Amino acid sequence: MTQQQRLNALLELISERGNVSIAEIGDALDISAATARRDLSTLAGQRLVTRTHGGAAALGSGYELPLQYKIARQAEAKVAIAKATAALIQVSDTVGVNGGTTTSEVARELGRSERFVRGDGDDGVTIVTNALNIAYELSVRPHVKIVVTGGVSRRQSYELVGPMVTASLAEMALDVAVLGVDGLTGRFGATTVHEGEADVSRQFASVAKKVVVVADSTKLGRSTFARIAPLSVVDVLVTDVAVEPELRRELEAAGVEVVVASATA
The missing domain is CATH 1.10.10.10 (Winged helix-like DNA-binding domain superfamily/Winged helix DNA-binding domain)
Known part of the structure:
Protein backbone atom coordinates (compact mmCIF):
# COMPACT_ATOMS: atom_id res chain seq x y z
CA MET A 1 0.00 0.00 0.00
CA GLU A 64 -16.38 15.63 4.30
CA LEU A 65 -13.41 14.05 2.55
CA PRO A 66 -11.65 16.50 0.21
CA LEU A 67 -12.04 15.63 -3.45
CA GLN A 68 -8.43 14.56 -3.98
CA TYR A 69 -8.84 11.85 -1.32
CA LYS A 70 -12.01 10.46 -2.92
CA ILE A 71 -10.55 9.77 -6.35
CA ALA A 72 -9.46 6.18 -5.67
CA ARG A 73 -12.77 5.16 -4.10
CA GLN A 74 -15.01 3.01 -6.31
CA ALA A 75 -12.65 3.84 -9.20
CA GLU A 76 -13.69 1.04 -11.56
CA ALA A 77 -17.36 1.73 -10.94
CA LYS A 78 -16.94 5.43 -11.69
CA VAL A 79 -15.16 4.73 -14.97
CA ALA A 80 -17.89 2.29 -16.03
CA ILE A 81 -20.57 4.83 -15.11
CA ALA A 82 -18.73 7.51 -17.09
CA LYS A 83 -18.65 5.37 -20.24
CA ALA A 84 -22.35 4.55 -19.98
CA THR A 85 -23.21 8.21 -19.37
CA ALA A 86 -21.14 9.46 -22.30
CA ALA A 87 -23.12 7.08 -24.53
CA LEU A 88 -26.25 9.07 -23.64
CA ILE A 89 -24.74 12.33 -24.95
CA GLN A 90 -25.22 13.34 -28.58
CA VAL A 91 -22.68 15.19 -30.73
CA SER A 92 -23.13 18.98 -30.39
CA ASP A 93 -25.04 18.65 -27.10
CA THR A 94 -24.64 21.25 -24.38
CA VAL A 95 -24.03 19.37 -21.15
CA GLY A 96 -24.12 20.75 -17.62
CA VAL A 97 -21.79 18.96 -15.20
CA ASN A 98 -21.50 19.60 -11.48
CA GLY A 99 -18.44 18.73 -9.40
CA GLY A 100 -17.41 15.40 -7.93
CA THR A 101 -15.30 12.36 -8.73
CA THR A 102 -17.92 10.57 -10.81
CA THR A 103 -18.82 13.63 -12.87
CA SER A 104 -15.11 14.31 -13.35
CA GLU A 105 -14.82 10.85 -14.90
CA VAL A 106 -17.80 11.61 -17.15
CA ALA A 107 -16.12 14.83 -18.29
CA ARG A 108 -12.86 12.97 -18.99
CA GLU A 109 -14.73 10.39 -21.05
CA LEU A 110 -16.39 13.13 -23.11
CA GLY A 111 -13.01 14.79 -23.54
CA ARG A 112 -11.22 11.70 -24.87
CA SER A 113 -14.04 10.16 -26.89
CA GLU A 114 -13.34 10.16 -30.63
CA ARG A 115 -17.08 10.34 -31.25
CA PHE A 116 -17.08 14.04 -30.41
CA VAL A 117 -14.12 14.97 -32.59
CA ARG A 118 -15.53 16.75 -35.65
CA GLY A 119 -13.70 17.23 -38.93
CA ASP A 120 -15.34 20.59 -39.64
CA GLY A 121 -13.63 22.25 -36.70
CA ASP A 122 -16.85 22.87 -34.78
CA ASP A 123 -17.21 21.98 -31.12
CA GLY A 124 -18.13 18.34 -30.64
CA VAL A 125 -19.66 18.99 -27.22
CA THR A 126 -20.15 22.00 -24.96
CA ILE A 127 -19.62 21.46 -21.23
CA VAL A 128 -20.99 23.96 -18.75
CA THR A 129 -19.55 23.39 -15.30
CA ASN A 130 -19.08 24.96 -11.90
CA ALA A 131 -16.14 22.63 -11.17
CA LEU A 132 -12.73 24.25 -11.57
CA ASN A 133 -10.89 20.93 -11.90
CA ILE A 134 -13.13 19.81 -14.77
CA ALA A 135 -12.72 23.12 -16.60
CA TYR A 136 -8.95 23.05 -16.18
CA GLU A 137 -8.57 19.44 -17.31
CA LEU A 138 -10.73 19.79 -20.42
CA SER A 139 -9.44 23.19 -21.51
CA VAL A 140 -6.82 21.49 -23.70
CA ARG A 141 -9.38 19.45 -25.66
CA PRO A 142 -9.95 21.25 -28.99
CA HIS A 143 -13.33 19.62 -29.64
CA VAL A 144 -14.74 20.62 -26.24
CA LYS A 145 -16.15 24.08 -25.60
CA ILE A 146 -15.84 24.86 -21.91
CA VAL A 147 -18.16 27.32 -20.16
CA VAL A 148 -17.48 28.03 -16.48
CA THR A 149 -20.13 29.55 -14.24
CA GLY A 150 -19.32 32.35 -11.87
CA GLY A 151 -19.30 31.81 -8.14
CA VAL A 152 -17.16 31.42 -5.05
CA SER A 153 -14.80 28.44 -4.90
CA ARG A 154 -15.38 25.78 -2.27
CA ARG A 155 -12.02 24.18 -1.50
CA GLN A 156 -13.38 20.77 -0.47
CA SER A 157 -14.77 20.03 -3.93
CA TYR A 158 -13.28 22.69 -6.28
CA GLU A 159 -16.88 23.76 -7.02
CA LEU A 160 -18.12 27.30 -7.49
CA VAL A 161 -21.21 28.07 -5.42
CA GLY A 162 -23.40 31.05 -4.60
CA PRO A 163 -25.77 33.45 -6.39
CA MET A 164 -23.38 34.13 -9.27
CA VAL A 165 -23.79 30.51 -10.37
CA THR A 166 -27.56 30.89 -10.36
CA ALA A 167 -27.35 34.12 -12.34
CA SER A 168 -25.17 32.60 -15.05
CA LEU A 169 -27.17 29.37 -15.38
CA ALA A 170 -30.42 31.34 -15.66
CA GLU A 171 -29.21 32.57 -19.06
CA MET A 172 -28.54 29.08 -20.44
CA ALA A 173 -30.46 26.16 -21.94
CA LEU A 174 -28.84 22.74 -21.55
CA ASP A 175 -29.55 19.54 -23.43
CA VAL A 176 -28.43 17.37 -20.52
CA ALA A 177 -27.48 17.96 -16.89
CA VAL A 178 -25.16 15.29 -15.45
CA LEU A 179 -25.33 15.44 -11.68
CA GLY A 180 -23.18 13.69 -9.14
CA VAL A 181 -24.88 13.13 -5.77
CA ASP A 182 -23.98 11.89 -2.30
CA GLY A 183 -27.25 10.06 -1.77
CA LEU A 184 -30.35 8.84 -3.59
CA THR A 185 -33.53 7.57 -1.95
CA GLY A 186 -37.19 7.42 -2.77
CA ARG A 187 -38.17 9.63 0.16
CA PHE A 188 -35.63 12.43 -0.23
CA GLY A 189 -34.60 12.03 -3.86
CA ALA A 190 -31.12 13.24 -4.79
CA THR A 191 -29.10 14.74 -1.93
CA THR A 192 -25.63 16.05 -1.20
CA VAL A 193 -23.66 17.09 1.87
CA HIS A 194 -23.44 20.84 1.23
CA GLU A 195 -26.38 23.20 0.79
CA GLY A 196 -24.52 25.46 -1.64
CA GLU A 197 -23.70 22.55 -3.94
CA ALA A 198 -27.29 21.32 -3.68
CA ASP A 199 -28.55 24.69 -4.88
CA VAL A 200 -26.19 24.68 -7.87
CA SER A 201 -27.23 21.15 -8.85
CA ARG A 202 -30.86 22.21 -8.58
CA GLN A 203 -30.18 25.11 -10.94
CA PHE A 204 -28.48 22.79 -13.44
CA ALA A 205 -31.55 20.55 -13.39
CA SER A 206 -33.94 23.48 -13.84
CA VAL A 207 -32.40 24.59 -17.16
CA ALA A 208 -31.83 21.12 -18.68
CA LYS A 209 -34.06 19.12 -21.02
CA LYS A 210 -32.82 15.88 -19.47
CA VAL A 211 -31.41 15.22 -16.00
CA VAL A 212 -29.00 12.31 -15.56
CA VAL A 213 -27.90 11.35 -12.05
CA VAL A 214 -24.64 9.38 -11.82
CA ALA A 215 -24.20 7.43 -8.59
CA ASP A 216 -22.20 4.36 -7.64
CA SER A 217 -23.56 1.71 -5.29
CA THR A 218 -22.37 3.49 -2.14
CA LYS A 219 -24.78 6.39 -2.83
CA LEU A 220 -27.95 4.35 -3.36
CA GLY A 221 -30.40 4.01 -0.49
CA ARG A 222 -28.74 6.71 1.63
CA SER A 223 -29.60 10.35 2.14
CA THR A 224 -27.39 13.26 3.12
CA PHE A 225 -28.01 16.73 4.52
CA ALA A 226 -29.01 18.89 1.55
CA ARG A 227 -31.80 17.98 -0.87
CA ILE A 228 -31.20 18.58 -4.57
CA ALA A 229 -34.42 17.36 -6.16
CA PRO A 230 -37.11 14.67 -5.86
CA LEU A 231 -36.96 11.60 -8.06
CA SER A 232 -39.61 13.14 -10.32
CA VAL A 233 -37.01 15.61 -11.61
CA VAL A 234 -34.57 12.85 -12.59
CA ASP A 235 -34.87 11.28 -16.05
CA VAL A 236 -32.05 8.73 -15.91
CA LEU A 237 -30.00 7.09 -13.16
CA VAL A 238 -26.66 5.61 -14.23
CA THR A 239 -25.16 3.31 -11.61
CA ASP A 240 -22.88 0.28 -11.40
CA VAL A 241 -25.10 -2.29 -9.68
CA ALA A 242 -28.60 -3.69 -9.88
CA VAL A 243 -30.79 -1.43 -7.76
CA GLU A 244 -32.44 -2.89 -4.66
CA PRO A 245 -36.11 -3.80 -5.30
CA GLU A 246 -37.66 -1.13 -3.06
CA LEU A 247 -35.65 1.71 -4.58
CA ARG A 248 -36.19 0.33 -8.08
CA ARG A 249 -39.97 0.42 -7.53
CA GLU A 250 -39.72 4.01 -6.37
CA LEU A 251 -37.60 4.94 -9.38
CA GLU A 252 -40.04 3.27 -11.75
CA ALA A 253 -42.98 5.03 -10.12
CA ALA A 254 -41.21 8.36 -10.67
CA GLY A 255 -40.50 7.52 -14.31
CA VAL A 256 -36.73 7.26 -13.87
CA GLU A 257 -34.87 5.10 -16.40
CA VAL A 258 -32.14 3.00 -14.75
CA VAL A 259 -28.92 2.25 -16.65
CA VAL A 260 -26.57 -0.27 -15.02
CA ALA A 261 -23.03 0.20 -16.29
CA SER A 262 -20.76 -2.80 -16.77
CA ALA A 263 -17.16 -2.52 -15.56
CA THR A 264 -16.12 -4.80 -18.43
CA ALA A 265 -17.82 -2.68 -21.10
Missing part, protein backbone atom coordinates in the same frame (compact mmCIF):
# COMPACT_ATOMS: atom_id res chain seq x y z
CA THR A 2 1.44 3.38 -1.02
CA GLN A 3 1.40 6.39 1.28
CA GLN A 4 -1.37 8.01 -0.76
CA GLN A 5 -3.47 4.86 -0.48
CA ARG A 6 -2.85 4.77 3.27
CA LEU A 7 -3.86 8.41 3.63
CA ASN A 8 -7.02 7.75 1.61
CA ALA A 9 -7.90 4.76 3.79
CA LEU A 10 -7.02 6.59 7.01
CA LEU A 11 -9.19 9.60 6.14
CA GLU A 12 -12.07 7.33 5.26
CA LEU A 13 -11.67 5.45 8.54
CA ILE A 14 -11.74 8.71 10.53
CA SER A 15 -14.69 9.94 8.48
CA GLU A 16 -16.67 6.80 9.30
CA ARG A 17 -15.80 6.53 13.01
CA GLY A 18 -15.34 10.15 14.04
CA ASN A 19 -12.24 9.36 16.06
CA VAL A 20 -9.71 6.55 16.12
CA SER A 21 -6.78 5.42 18.22
CA ILE A 22 -3.34 4.44 16.98
CA ALA A 23 -4.12 0.82 17.85
CA GLU A 24 -7.37 0.91 15.86
CA ILE A 25 -5.57 2.38 12.85
CA GLY A 26 -2.91 -0.32 13.05
CA ASP A 27 -5.53 -3.07 13.16
CA ALA A 28 -7.70 -1.63 10.39
CA LEU A 29 -4.90 -0.80 7.96
CA ASP A 30 -2.35 -3.41 9.02
CA ILE A 31 0.40 -0.84 9.60
CA SER A 32 2.79 -0.18 12.45
CA ALA A 33 2.14 2.37 15.18
CA ALA A 34 5.05 4.47 13.92
CA THR A 35 3.62 4.58 10.40
CA ALA A 36 0.18 5.46 11.76
CA ARG A 37 1.63 8.36 13.75
CA ARG A 38 3.54 9.69 10.72
CA ASP A 39 0.43 9.53 8.54
CA LEU A 40 -1.66 11.27 11.19
CA SER A 41 0.96 14.00 11.44
CA THR A 42 0.81 14.44 7.65
CA LEU A 43 -2.98 14.78 7.70
CA ALA A 44 -2.96 17.04 10.73
CA GLY A 45 -0.37 19.25 9.03
CA GLN A 46 -2.77 19.63 6.11
CA ARG A 47 -5.57 20.45 8.59
CA LEU A 48 -7.60 17.45 7.51
CA VAL A 49 -7.84 15.85 10.98
CA THR A 50 -7.29 16.86 14.60
CA ARG A 51 -4.65 15.00 16.59
CA THR A 52 -5.82 13.66 19.94
CA HIS A 53 -3.98 11.90 22.74
CA GLY A 54 -3.22 8.51 21.21
CA GLY A 55 -5.06 9.04 17.94
CA ALA A 56 -7.03 11.53 15.83
CA ALA A 57 -10.53 12.88 15.33
CA ALA A 58 -12.53 14.27 12.43
CA LEU A 59 -12.74 18.04 12.27
CA GLY A 60 -16.49 18.03 12.93
CA SER A 61 -19.72 16.07 12.69
CA GLY A 62 -20.23 17.21 9.11
CA TYR A 63 -16.83 15.94 8.05
Whole structure:
Protein backbone atom coordinates (compact mmCIF):
# COMPACT_ATOMS: atom_id res chain seq x y z
CA MET A 1 0.00 0.00 0.00
CA THR A 2 1.44 3.38 -1.02
CA GLN A 3 1.40 6.39 1.28
CA GLN A 4 -1.37 8.01 -0.76
CA GLN A 5 -3.47 4.86 -0.48
CA ARG A 6 -2.85 4.77 3.27
CA LEU A 7 -3.86 8.41 3.63
CA ASN A 8 -7.02 7.75 1.61
CA ALA A 9 -7.90 4.76 3.79
CA LEU A 10 -7.02 6.59 7.01
CA LEU A 11 -9.19 9.60 6.14
CA GLU A 12 -12.07 7.33 5.26
CA LEU A 13 -11.67 5.45 8.54
CA ILE A 14 -11.74 8.71 10.53
CA SER A 15 -14.69 9.94 8.48
CA GLU A 16 -16.67 6.80 9.30
CA ARG A 17 -15.80 6.53 13.01
CA GLY A 18 -15.34 10.15 14.04
CA ASN A 19 -12.24 9.36 16.06
CA VAL A 20 -9.71 6.55 16.12
CA SER A 21 -6.78 5.42 18.22
CA ILE A 22 -3.34 4.44 16.98
CA ALA A 23 -4.12 0.82 17.85
CA GLU A 24 -7.37 0.91 15.86
CA ILE A 25 -5.57 2.38 12.85
CA GLY A 26 -2.91 -0.32 13.05
CA ASP A 27 -5.53 -3.07 13.16
CA ALA A 28 -7.70 -1.63 10.39
CA LEU A 29 -4.90 -0.80 7.96
CA ASP A 30 -2.35 -3.41 9.02
CA ILE A 31 0.40 -0.84 9.60
CA SER A 32 2.79 -0.18 12.45
CA ALA A 33 2.14 2.37 15.18
CA ALA A 34 5.05 4.47 13.92
CA THR A 35 3.62 4.58 10.40
CA ALA A 36 0.18 5.46 11.76
CA ARG A 37 1.63 8.36 13.75
CA ARG A 38 3.54 9.69 10.72
CA ASP A 39 0.43 9.53 8.54
CA LEU A 40 -1.66 11.27 11.19
CA SER A 41 0.96 14.00 11.44
CA THR A 42 0.81 14.44 7.65
CA LEU A 43 -2.98 14.78 7.70
CA ALA A 44 -2.96 17.04 10.73
CA GLY A 45 -0.37 19.25 9.03
CA GLN A 46 -2.77 19.63 6.11
CA ARG A 47 -5.57 20.45 8.59
CA LEU A 48 -7.60 17.45 7.51
CA VAL A 49 -7.84 15.85 10.98
CA THR A 50 -7.29 16.86 14.60
CA ARG A 51 -4.65 15.00 16.59
CA THR A 52 -5.82 13.66 19.94
CA HIS A 53 -3.98 11.90 22.74
CA GLY A 54 -3.22 8.51 21.21
CA GLY A 55 -5.06 9.04 17.94
CA ALA A 56 -7.03 11.53 15.83
CA ALA A 57 -10.53 12.88 15.33
CA ALA A 58 -12.53 14.27 12.43
CA LEU A 59 -12.74 18.04 12.27
CA GLY A 60 -16.49 18.03 12.93
CA SER A 61 -19.72 16.07 12.69
CA GLY A 62 -20.23 17.21 9.11
CA TYR A 63 -16.83 15.94 8.05
CA GLU A 64 -16.38 15.63 4.30
CA LEU A 65 -13.41 14.05 2.55
CA PRO A 66 -11.65 16.50 0.21
CA LEU A 67 -12.04 15.63 -3.45
CA GLN A 68 -8.43 14.56 -3.98
CA TYR A 69 -8.84 11.85 -1.32
CA LYS A 70 -12.01 10.46 -2.92
CA ILE A 71 -10.55 9.77 -6.35
CA ALA A 72 -9.46 6.18 -5.67
CA ARG A 73 -12.77 5.16 -4.10
CA GLN A 74 -15.01 3.01 -6.31
CA ALA A 75 -12.65 3.84 -9.20
CA GLU A 76 -13.69 1.04 -11.56
CA ALA A 77 -17.36 1.73 -10.94
CA LYS A 78 -16.94 5.43 -11.69
CA VAL A 79 -15.16 4.73 -14.97
CA ALA A 80 -17.89 2.29 -16.03
CA ILE A 81 -20.57 4.83 -15.11
CA ALA A 82 -18.73 7.51 -17.09
CA LYS A 83 -18.65 5.37 -20.24
CA ALA A 84 -22.35 4.55 -19.98
CA THR A 85 -23.21 8.21 -19.37
CA ALA A 86 -21.14 9.46 -22.30
CA ALA A 87 -23.12 7.08 -24.53
CA LEU A 88 -26.25 9.07 -23.64
CA ILE A 89 -24.74 12.33 -24.95
CA GLN A 90 -25.22 13.34 -28.58
CA VAL A 91 -22.68 15.19 -30.73
CA SER A 92 -23.13 18.98 -30.39
CA ASP A 93 -25.04 18.65 -27.10
CA THR A 94 -24.64 21.25 -24.38
CA VAL A 95 -24.03 19.37 -21.15
CA GLY A 96 -24.12 20.75 -17.62
CA VAL A 97 -21.79 18.96 -15.20
CA ASN A 98 -21.50 19.60 -11.48
CA GLY A 99 -18.44 18.73 -9.40
CA GLY A 100 -17.41 15.40 -7.93
CA THR A 101 -15.30 12.36 -8.73
CA THR A 102 -17.92 10.57 -10.81
CA THR A 103 -18.82 13.63 -12.87
CA SER A 104 -15.11 14.31 -13.35
CA GLU A 105 -14.82 10.85 -14.90
CA VAL A 106 -17.80 11.61 -17.15
CA ALA A 107 -16.12 14.83 -18.29
CA ARG A 108 -12.86 12.97 -18.99
CA GLU A 109 -14.73 10.39 -21.05
CA LEU A 110 -16.39 13.13 -23.11
CA GLY A 111 -13.01 14.79 -23.54
CA ARG A 112 -11.22 11.70 -24.87
CA SER A 113 -14.04 10.16 -26.89
CA GLU A 114 -13.34 10.16 -30.63
CA ARG A 115 -17.08 10.34 -31.25
CA PHE A 116 -17.08 14.04 -30.41
CA VAL A 117 -14.12 14.97 -32.59
CA ARG A 118 -15.53 16.75 -35.65
CA GLY A 119 -13.70 17.23 -38.93
CA ASP A 120 -15.34 20.59 -39.64
CA GLY A 121 -13.63 22.25 -36.70
CA ASP A 122 -16.85 22.87 -34.78
CA ASP A 123 -17.21 21.98 -31.12
CA GLY A 124 -18.13 18.34 -30.64
CA VAL A 125 -19.66 18.99 -27.22
CA THR A 126 -20.15 22.00 -24.96
CA ILE A 127 -19.62 21.46 -21.23
CA VAL A 128 -20.99 23.96 -18.75
CA THR A 129 -19.55 23.39 -15.30
CA ASN A 130 -19.08 24.96 -11.90
CA ALA A 131 -16.14 22.63 -11.17
CA LEU A 132 -12.73 24.25 -11.57
CA ASN A 133 -10.89 20.93 -11.90
CA ILE A 134 -13.13 19.81 -14.77
CA ALA A 135 -12.72 23.12 -16.60
CA TYR A 136 -8.95 23.05 -16.18
CA GLU A 137 -8.57 19.44 -17.31
CA LEU A 138 -10.73 19.79 -20.42
CA SER A 139 -9.44 23.19 -21.51
CA VAL A 140 -6.82 21.49 -23.70
CA ARG A 141 -9.38 19.45 -25.66
CA PRO A 142 -9.95 21.25 -28.99
CA HIS A 143 -13.33 19.62 -29.64
CA VAL A 144 -14.74 20.62 -26.24
CA LYS A 145 -16.15 24.08 -25.60
CA ILE A 146 -15.84 24.86 -21.91
CA VAL A 147 -18.16 27.32 -20.16
CA VAL A 148 -17.48 28.03 -16.48
CA THR A 149 -20.13 29.55 -14.24
CA GLY A 150 -19.32 32.35 -11.87
CA GLY A 151 -19.30 31.81 -8.14
CA VAL A 152 -17.16 31.42 -5.05
CA SER A 153 -14.80 28.44 -4.90
CA ARG A 154 -15.38 25.78 -2.27
CA ARG A 155 -12.02 24.18 -1.50
CA GLN A 156 -13.38 20.77 -0.47
CA SER A 157 -14.77 20.03 -3.93
CA TYR A 158 -13.28 22.69 -6.28
CA GLU A 159 -16.88 23.76 -7.02
CA LEU A 160 -18.12 27.30 -7.49
CA VAL A 161 -21.21 28.07 -5.42
CA GLY A 162 -23.40 31.05 -4.60
CA PRO A 163 -25.77 33.45 -6.39
CA MET A 164 -23.38 34.13 -9.27
CA VAL A 165 -23.79 30.51 -10.37
CA THR A 166 -27.56 30.89 -10.36
CA ALA A 167 -27.35 34.12 -12.34
CA SER A 168 -25.17 32.60 -15.05
CA LEU A 169 -27.17 29.37 -15.38
CA ALA A 170 -30.42 31.34 -15.66
CA GLU A 171 -29.21 32.57 -19.06
CA MET A 172 -28.54 29.08 -20.44
CA ALA A 173 -30.46 26.16 -21.94
CA LEU A 174 -28.84 22.74 -21.55
CA ASP A 175 -29.55 19.54 -23.43
CA VAL A 176 -28.43 17.37 -20.52
CA ALA A 177 -27.48 17.96 -16.89
CA VAL A 178 -25.16 15.29 -15.45
CA LEU A 179 -25.33 15.44 -11.68
CA GLY A 180 -23.18 13.69 -9.14
CA VAL A 181 -24.88 13.13 -5.77
CA ASP A 182 -23.98 11.89 -2.30
CA GLY A 183 -27.25 10.06 -1.77
CA LEU A 184 -30.35 8.84 -3.59
CA THR A 185 -33.53 7.57 -1.95
CA GLY A 186 -37.19 7.42 -2.77
CA ARG A 187 -38.17 9.63 0.16
CA PHE A 188 -35.63 12.43 -0.23
CA GLY A 189 -34.60 12.03 -3.86
CA ALA A 190 -31.12 13.24 -4.79
CA THR A 191 -29.10 14.74 -1.93
CA THR A 192 -25.63 16.05 -1.20
CA VAL A 193 -23.66 17.09 1.87
CA HIS A 194 -23.44 20.84 1.23
CA GLU A 195 -26.38 23.20 0.79
CA GLY A 196 -24.52 25.46 -1.64
CA GLU A 197 -23.70 22.55 -3.94
CA ALA A 198 -27.29 21.32 -3.68
CA ASP A 199 -28.55 24.69 -4.88
CA VAL A 200 -26.19 24.68 -7.87
CA SER A 201 -27.23 21.15 -8.85
CA ARG A 202 -30.86 22.21 -8.58
CA GLN A 203 -30.18 25.11 -10.94
CA PHE A 204 -28.48 22.79 -13.44
CA ALA A 205 -31.55 20.55 -13.39
CA SER A 206 -33.94 23.48 -13.84
CA VAL A 207 -32.40 24.59 -17.16
CA ALA A 208 -31.83 21.12 -18.68
CA LYS A 209 -34.06 19.12 -21.02
CA LYS A 210 -32.82 15.88 -19.47
CA VAL A 211 -31.41 15.22 -16.00
CA VAL A 212 -29.00 12.31 -15.56
CA VAL A 213 -27.90 11.35 -12.05
CA VAL A 214 -24.64 9.38 -11.82
CA ALA A 215 -24.20 7.43 -8.59
CA ASP A 216 -22.20 4.36 -7.64
CA SER A 217 -23.56 1.71 -5.29
CA THR A 218 -22.37 3.49 -2.14
CA LYS A 219 -24.78 6.39 -2.83
CA LEU A 220 -27.95 4.35 -3.36
CA GLY A 221 -30.40 4.01 -0.49
CA ARG A 222 -28.74 6.71 1.63
CA SER A 223 -29.60 10.35 2.14
CA THR A 224 -27.39 13.26 3.12
CA PHE A 225 -28.01 16.73 4.52
CA ALA A 226 -29.01 18.89 1.55
CA ARG A 227 -31.80 17.98 -0.87
CA ILE A 228 -31.20 18.58 -4.57
CA ALA A 229 -34.42 17.36 -6.16
CA PRO A 230 -37.11 14.67 -5.86
CA LEU A 231 -36.96 11.60 -8.06
CA SER A 232 -39.61 13.14 -10.32
CA VAL A 233 -37.01 15.61 -11.61
CA VAL A 234 -34.57 12.85 -12.59
CA ASP A 235 -34.87 11.28 -16.05
CA VAL A 236 -32.05 8.73 -15.91
CA LEU A 237 -30.00 7.09 -13.16
CA VAL A 238 -26.66 5.61 -14.23
CA THR A 239 -25.16 3.31 -11.61
CA ASP A 240 -22.88 0.28 -11.40
CA VAL A 241 -25.10 -2.29 -9.68
CA ALA A 242 -28.60 -3.69 -9.88
CA VAL A 243 -30.79 -1.43 -7.76
CA GLU A 244 -32.44 -2.89 -4.66
CA PRO A 245 -36.11 -3.80 -5.30
CA GLU A 246 -37.66 -1.13 -3.06
CA LEU A 247 -35.65 1.71 -4.58
CA ARG A 248 -36.19 0.33 -8.08
CA ARG A 249 -39.97 0.42 -7.53
CA GLU A 250 -39.72 4.01 -6.37
CA LEU A 251 -37.60 4.94 -9.38
CA GLU A 252 -40.04 3.27 -11.75
CA ALA A 253 -42.98 5.03 -10.12
CA ALA A 254 -41.21 8.36 -10.67
CA GLY A 255 -40.50 7.52 -14.31
CA VAL A 256 -36.73 7.26 -13.87
CA GLU A 257 -34.87 5.10 -16.40
CA VAL A 258 -32.14 3.00 -14.75
CA VAL A 259 -28.92 2.25 -16.65
CA VAL A 260 -26.57 -0.27 -15.02
CA ALA A 261 -23.03 0.20 -16.29
CA SER A 262 -20.76 -2.80 -16.77
CA ALA A 263 -17.16 -2.52 -15.56
CA THR A 264 -16.12 -4.80 -18.43
CA ALA A 265 -17.82 -2.68 -21.10
